[in-house]
Amino acid sequence: MIKTNRVTLRDIAERTGYTVNTVSRALHHRDDISKKTVDYICGIADEMGYINDNIASSMRTGRTGTVAVILADITNPLFAIMVRETEQLASEYDYSVFILNTNEDKETELQAIKNALGKKVDGFIICPCPDCRDNLEFLKKTGKPYVLIGRRVGDHPSVILDDEKSGYLAAKYLAEHYGRRRILFINGLLSISCAKDRLAGYRRALEEAGIPYDGRLVRSVTTKAGAISRQLESLDAANIGYDGIFAFSDLLAYETMNSLSGTGKDVPIVGIDHIRKNLFYMPPLDSVGAAGKSMSEEAVRMLMNAIKTGSLCGDQICLDVKLYPSGK
Template sequence: MAAPVRKVRLRDIAEATGFSINTVSHALKGLPDISAATRAVIRAKAREMGYIADSVAGSLRSGRTRTVAVILGDMANPHFGLWVRAIETEAFAAGYSTLVMNTDEDEAVERAAIRTAAGKRVDGLILCPAQQTRDNLALVRQTGIPYVLIGRRFEDDSSPYVVPDDVRSGFLATRHLLERRCRRILMLNGPAWISSARERQLGYCHALDEAGLPCDPNLIRHSGVKSGQARAALEQVLSEQLPFDGILAFSDLMALEAMACLRQHGRDYQALPLAGFDDILSGLDLPVDLSSVRAHESVATRAFHNLAAQMEHNPGSPVQTVLDVVLIEHRSKA
């Protein structure tokens, strides 16, 4: 059995380069008291020897872990995966690692994730809240960890957040379907307790009102946002034989599920105008027609930048950001 490889220490690099342990330590940290030439020699030798800094020891000395927790609702949704990628890109560039946790839109799981983040002593937290109650928001505040809510917000609350303009999102998507001659638009919405669902519904009703059409409550159906739940809501509509000539879905994932459901029922889903939110098709090459609304800039990137300002103790940095939105039309190449 091979003997375990011994971890390279600062002492080993010092002996290999002829510099003191203190000089080696300062060079690897990039401190200004070490010349550029000396720093280059020491870092080259450290790479050659396979040195890996002890982040745990460093965090004990500095009181910081250089880690950000990212707590999201359903990682089966590509939209959340795109958020994670954007956050990790920005975090890495700023010298942070990430701890990503999935809540499955369950408040108990979310609560456990927040406690895990606090136990790991993360420096910051980005949370897309499940929102059934405000209990977990209170828990986040109790931890004292800098945080930013992403994608959802609480009314009459001072918490920092980054969200797209969801009222305008709902308006733009509905107006687009109206321009495609839809008059009975089925809205497959998320749960009413989710802020983005409520706000998109306001935009939907506003666009219908502007067009002189009623906002028929029977055409607004709420479902869970996890994979497969939108299909059940549409199955119910089809069983009722409720007429509709377009679909506005709470998310692109729900819109894709609607297409699959319609095809299973022998409906020509390609002839039915559909619109969603999140623009996941920009990252996926799928042969489908689906219009979608997204923020002009990355919600996730802005969320990390706003959090970083808090973590760096920037006075007055906790802010509430609403990003402008744009409609994107995806046309099938098939």
């Protein structure tokens, strides 16, 4: 074994005359050590430059103080915001986060889960990719607590927005506030729960407004570059008109905005996620977002509670949403 210059509990014990055990407890401010001893040992530890060996701690306790955050696409600003919030909230519990990206790919997601398990993370927050059921069953069998964020899959614990209401509010706003009758819905892939639910909400709003549903105005796209432009071009080519756009996410809404710029079309767009709450420099956009606590807040709270109690996350939480007008 290579001897390093790292200061250990043993070094502090030799210097102070206490045992390694007492030093450990003093450094953790345990109440079975007198304050005088704690102050003395902590002072010496600081002077010697002691840094806790997390690997040794986790070997003994079985916990590493880290949670894996596995996301579909970290280039999406929504996920960047989630990471920042999760990291900040987890740090309040003395936890750090280990971020992995799946690119919406099932195999990559499985590797990410295995990678995180190898790092001995204490829990998982996952935005699952499409067709992820096998991966989630695998994770469930490990006994590690986990919570899905943003998407619901079967009875797995999750924190999501009320996606049906999101779709409803967005389409309703376009119909009532802007008076639009031909609302194009640029949706995500229907294999994920939120896309299905938002579509249901969209249809409910149309029905309420007495607008007939036209399936040609519902387009599922990926986040790959050019996907939206191609859809808009195909609509134009087929002479299918639209006077308002509901985008599956703010990211798609901004891409749509970009695709329409220079075409001369002035079409109101409503997105979902309300990322301007955090990214205030983004262009004005009508958007639906969480009415109160964010998904990250609820997910971290749920996961930390499960880790603390040694149980699994069991709930499926659906957060209320509201429409945030752009204020243009």
